[in-house]
Amino acid sequence: MITREFFDQYVERRGTRSIKWDGCNAKFGVDPSVEMVPMWIADMDFKCHPKIVEAVTRKAQEGIYGYCVKPDSFYEAIMSWVSRRYHWEPKKEWIIFTPGVIPGFTLAIQAFTQPGDGIIVQTPVYYPFMDEIKNNQRTMVENTLVQKENGSYVMDYEDLEVKARDPRNKLMIISNPHNPVGRCWTPEELERVGNICADNGVIVVSDEIHADLMMKGYHHTAMCTLSEKIRQNTITNYAPSKTFNLAGLQTAYTIIPNDKIRAAYEAQLNANRIFNMNWFGPVALETAYNECEEYVDALCDYIDSNKQYFNEYIRENLPQLKVTELEATYLTWVDFRGTGMSTEEIEHFIAHEAHIGVDMGTWFGTGGAGFLRFGLSCPRCILEKALDQLKSALENHGK
Ligand SMILES: Cc1ncc(COP(=O)(O)O)c(C=O)c1O
Numbered sequence: 001m002i003t004r005e006f007f008d009q010y011v012e013r014r015g016t017r018s019i020k021w022d023g024c025n026a027k028f029g030v031d032p033s034v035e036m037v038p039m040w041i042a043d044m045d046f047k048c049h050p051k052i053v054e055a056v057t058r059k060a061q062e063g064i065y066g067y068c069v070k071p072d073s074f075y076e077a078i079m080s081w082v083s084r085r086y087h088w089e090p091k092k093e094w095i096i097f098t099p100g101v102i103p104g105f106t107l108a109i110q111a112f113t114q115p116g117d118g119i120i121v122q123t124p125v126y127y128p129f130m131d132e133i134k135n136n137q138r139t140m141v142e143n144t145l146v147q148k149e150n151g152s153y154v155m156d157y158e159d160l161e162v163k164a165r166d167p168r169n170k171l172m173i174i175s176n177p178h179n180p181v182g183r184c185w186t187p188e189e190l191e192r193v194g195n196i197c198a199d200n201g202v203i204v205v206s207d208e209i210h211a212d213l214m215m216k217g218y219h220h221t222a223m224c225t226l227s228e229k230i231r232q233n234t235i236t237n238y239a240p241s242k243t244f245n246l247a248g249l250q251t252a253y254t255i256i257p258n259d260k261i262r263a264a265y266e267a268q269l270n271a272n273r274i275f276n277m278n279w280f281g282p283v284a285l286e287t288a289y290n291e292c293e294e295y296v297d298a299l300c301d302y303i304d305s306n307k308q309y310f311n312e313y314i315r316e317n318l319p320q321l322k323v324t325e326l327e328a329t330y331l332t333w334v335d336f337r338g339t340g341m342s343t344e345e346i347e348h349f350i351a352h353e354a355h356i357g358v359d360m361g362t363w364f365g366t367g368g369a370g371f372l373r374f375g376l377s378c379p380r381c382i383l384e385k386a387l388d389q390l391k392s393a394l395e396n397h398g399k
Pocket of ligand 1: 101
């Protein structure tokens with residue numbers, strides 16, 4: 001059984017080729033002799049479920065790593081998981097293997113838009129959305145989220161209507177739930193977006209990679225559960241990588257119920273010759289989905305308690321910071337503007353004075369200045385260390 005103690009264990013990741021740990025100092029330009037606390041990039045400092053480790057080890061011990069088939073068991077595990085956890089029933093032929101969610105949405109950009117076409121995103125947002133729009137010479141169209149008085153974020157539907165109506169805008173990529181602002185979008189919110197897009201011929205890409213990571217009291221809504229009209233206009237990207245800590249195994253999948261959209265997407269996949277799986281990711285996915293569901297529930301409890309700890313610590317010790325209510329994901333979005341520092345100073349301070357590696361607010365585009373994103377997917381001892389370092393660095397700042 002997976003208990004709290006499992007997630008409490010400190011696992012040494014330095015020297016393992018982990019980008020989060022071994023790439024941290026270089027990423028932030030901090031001297032290699034400084035021991036930073038890495039809370040950037042979205043992977044977890046927890047071991048995988050022991051059953052996944054065993055299954056991958058067994059596969060590795062076969063000792064031959066030639067080309068492999070895509071077995072039925074891979075699709076069956078996905079169909080069962082999506083139906084159990086996300087409450088819809090994809091058919092096998094709707095499911096397409098991809099080596100990652102980023103390649104998954106990039107293929108949609110390439111298949112359904114031409115250079116110069118507009119793609120709508122809701123900033124501040126997971127920066128690879130913006131990077132891939134730019135890398136493919138498309139135009140980013142922002143439907144910026146609105147921050148309310150209490151710090152929570154909502155969508156601007158009037159602005160979205162105007163942008164969706166513009167025939168130059170062909171695609172919308174939505175982060176559901178939202179990275180970095182932590183919103184678990186409600187069915188009503190998603191339905192409005194889905195209908196605005198469907199009514200204006202804008203295809204929706206729903207990135208649901210964080211769908212399993214729900215804080216207490218929140219439930220994920222899959223875009224494809226809302227209506228047949230919305231389902232026929234939606235491309236959904238999923239992966240077991242955030243939930244089960246498998247990002248380095250490069251195994252994700254896209255689900256497309258609409259035959260015409262799916263055919264165009266598959267043609268793009270073939271044009272890039274992306275069809276080979278690796279040996280380990282699909283084995284890990286099947287084991288995770290078929291045998292490790294208990295891990296998800298225990299993990300969400302643990303992250304939720306880290307969230308409570310983080311929020312209380314900040315409330316009691318660092319009232320100049322404001323934490324946005326985290327509804328989903330393990331990534332918490334913190335407003336540092338109350339420190340009186342400029343955006344540049346905040347981003348320098350966190351790495352060079354507090355020695356914590358975080359995702360900088362400005363990476364997420366409009367609305368990100370003055371914010372930092374902290375990953376809470378770590379044992380409590382790491383979180384305590386980071387918060388103590390943050391407190392003492394803030395006390396010493398400017399002295
Ligand atoms: C919203 C979102 N999409 C995609 C990814 C990465 O997907 P992958 O590693 O499967 O390409 C992340 C990772 O943090 C993410 O937060």
